[in-house]
Amino acid sequence: MKRHAPEGTVVIRKYPNRRLYDVTRSKHLTLDELVELIKQGREVQVIDSKTREDITPAVLAQVVLEQNSYLFSADFLHQLIRNQDGLIGDFLTEFLPKVLDSY
Known part of the structure:
Protein backbone atom coordinates (compact mmCIF):
# COMPACT_ATOMS: atom_id res chain seq x y z
CA MET A 1 0.00 0.00 0.00
CA SER A 69 14.43 -14.81 18.89
CA TYR A 70 14.77 -16.27 22.39
CA LEU A 71 11.21 -15.07 23.13
CA PHE A 72 9.62 -17.25 20.46
CA SER A 73 9.92 -21.02 20.43
CA ALA A 74 9.55 -22.92 17.18
CA ASP A 75 6.33 -24.45 18.55
CA PHE A 76 4.88 -20.99 19.23
CA LEU A 77 5.79 -19.74 15.75
CA HIS A 78 4.22 -22.83 14.15
CA GLN A 79 1.02 -22.21 16.11
CA LEU A 80 1.07 -18.54 15.18
CA ILE A 81 1.30 -19.37 11.48
CA ARG A 82 -1.41 -22.02 11.72
CA ASN A 83 -3.78 -19.79 13.68
CA GLN A 84 -3.02 -16.33 12.35
CA ASP A 85 -6.62 -15.84 11.26
CA GLY A 86 -8.05 -17.13 14.53
CA LEU A 87 -7.81 -16.31 18.18
CA ILE A 88 -4.04 -15.81 18.18
CA GLY A 89 -4.31 -13.34 15.30
CA ASP A 90 -7.01 -11.44 17.16
CA PHE A 91 -4.87 -11.43 20.29
CA LEU A 92 -1.85 -10.06 18.44
CA THR A 93 -3.73 -7.41 16.47
CA GLU A 94 -6.37 -6.32 19.00
CA PHE A 95 -5.37 -7.05 22.58
CA LEU A 96 -1.56 -6.98 22.64
CA PRO A 97 -1.21 -3.45 21.16
CA LYS A 98 -3.61 -2.11 23.82
CA VAL A 99 -1.60 -3.76 26.58
CA LEU A 100 1.65 -2.33 25.21
CA ASP A 101 0.10 1.15 24.85
CA SER A 102 -0.91 1.12 28.51
CA TYR A 103 2.56 -0.03 29.56
Whole structure:
Protein backbone atom coordinates (compact mmCIF):
# COMPACT_ATOMS: atom_id res chain seq x y z
CA MET A 1 0.00 0.00 0.00
CA LYS A 2 1.42 3.37 -0.96
CA ARG A 3 0.98 6.18 1.51
CA HIS A 4 2.73 9.35 2.54
CA ALA A 5 4.51 9.41 5.87
CA PRO A 6 3.10 11.72 8.54
CA GLU A 7 5.20 14.79 9.29
CA GLY A 8 8.14 13.96 11.54
CA THR A 9 8.30 10.34 10.40
CA VAL A 10 11.73 9.05 9.45
CA VAL A 11 11.43 7.63 5.94
CA ILE A 12 13.66 4.63 5.25
CA ARG A 13 14.22 2.95 1.88
CA LYS A 14 15.02 -0.74 1.87
CA TYR A 15 17.07 -1.96 -1.07
CA PRO A 16 17.15 -5.52 -2.49
CA ASN A 17 20.54 -6.11 -0.86
CA ARG A 18 18.81 -5.53 2.54
CA ARG A 19 20.51 -2.16 3.01
CA LEU A 20 18.49 0.54 4.71
CA TYR A 21 18.78 4.18 3.69
CA ASP A 22 17.45 7.01 5.86
CA VAL A 23 15.99 9.42 3.30
CA THR A 24 15.41 12.03 5.99
CA ARG A 25 19.07 12.24 7.04
CA SER A 26 20.66 10.97 3.79
CA LYS A 27 22.61 8.07 5.32
CA HIS A 28 22.65 4.30 5.42
CA LEU A 29 21.38 2.62 8.59
CA THR A 30 21.94 -0.68 10.30
CA LEU A 31 19.04 -2.55 11.90
CA ASP A 32 20.49 -1.55 15.28
CA GLU A 33 20.33 2.12 14.30
CA LEU A 34 16.74 1.65 13.17
CA VAL A 35 15.92 0.14 16.56
CA GLU A 36 17.56 3.09 18.31
CA LEU A 37 15.43 5.56 16.34
CA ILE A 38 12.30 3.74 17.47
CA LYS A 39 13.50 3.54 21.08
CA GLN A 40 14.02 7.31 20.96
CA GLY A 41 10.33 7.66 20.17
CA ARG A 42 10.63 8.30 16.43
CA GLU A 43 8.10 6.86 14.01
CA VAL A 44 9.57 5.20 10.94
CA GLN A 45 8.16 4.24 7.58
CA VAL A 46 10.08 1.71 5.49
CA ILE A 47 9.54 1.83 1.74
CA ASP A 48 10.66 -0.86 -0.71
CA SER A 49 13.03 0.86 -3.14
CA LYS A 50 11.74 -1.03 -6.19
CA THR A 51 7.99 -1.16 -5.66
CA ARG A 52 7.64 1.95 -3.47
CA GLU A 53 5.33 -0.09 -1.22
CA ASP A 54 5.17 0.52 2.52
CA ILE A 55 6.84 -2.53 4.09
CA THR A 56 7.13 -1.12 7.61
CA PRO A 57 5.24 -3.94 9.37
CA ALA A 58 7.37 -6.64 7.72
CA VAL A 59 10.65 -4.90 8.57
CA LEU A 60 9.61 -4.22 12.17
CA ALA A 61 8.52 -7.85 12.56
CA GLN A 62 11.91 -8.92 11.21
CA VAL A 63 13.63 -6.71 13.79
CA VAL A 64 11.56 -8.14 16.64
CA LEU A 65 12.24 -11.72 15.57
CA GLU A 66 15.95 -11.23 14.90
CA GLN A 67 16.68 -9.32 18.08
CA ASN A 68 14.39 -11.32 20.35
CA SER A 69 14.43 -14.81 18.89
CA TYR A 70 14.77 -16.27 22.39
CA LEU A 71 11.21 -15.07 23.13
CA PHE A 72 9.62 -17.25 20.46
CA SER A 73 9.92 -21.02 20.43
CA ALA A 74 9.55 -22.92 17.18
CA ASP A 75 6.33 -24.45 18.55
CA PHE A 76 4.88 -20.99 19.23
CA LEU A 77 5.79 -19.74 15.75
CA HIS A 78 4.22 -22.83 14.15
CA GLN A 79 1.02 -22.21 16.11
CA LEU A 80 1.07 -18.54 15.18
CA ILE A 81 1.30 -19.37 11.48
CA ARG A 82 -1.41 -22.02 11.72
CA ASN A 83 -3.78 -19.79 13.68
CA GLN A 84 -3.02 -16.33 12.35
CA ASP A 85 -6.62 -15.84 11.26
CA GLY A 86 -8.05 -17.13 14.53
CA LEU A 87 -7.81 -16.31 18.18
CA ILE A 88 -4.04 -15.81 18.18
CA GLY A 89 -4.31 -13.34 15.30
CA ASP A 90 -7.01 -11.44 17.16
CA PHE A 91 -4.87 -11.43 20.29
CA LEU A 92 -1.85 -10.06 18.44
CA THR A 93 -3.73 -7.41 16.47
CA GLU A 94 -6.37 -6.32 19.00
CA PHE A 95 -5.37 -7.05 22.58
CA LEU A 96 -1.56 -6.98 22.64
CA PRO A 97 -1.21 -3.45 21.16
CA LYS A 98 -3.61 -2.11 23.82
CA VAL A 99 -1.60 -3.76 26.58
CA LEU A 100 1.65 -2.33 25.21
CA ASP A 101 0.10 1.15 24.85
CA SER A 102 -0.91 1.12 28.51
CA TYR A 103 2.56 -0.03 29.56
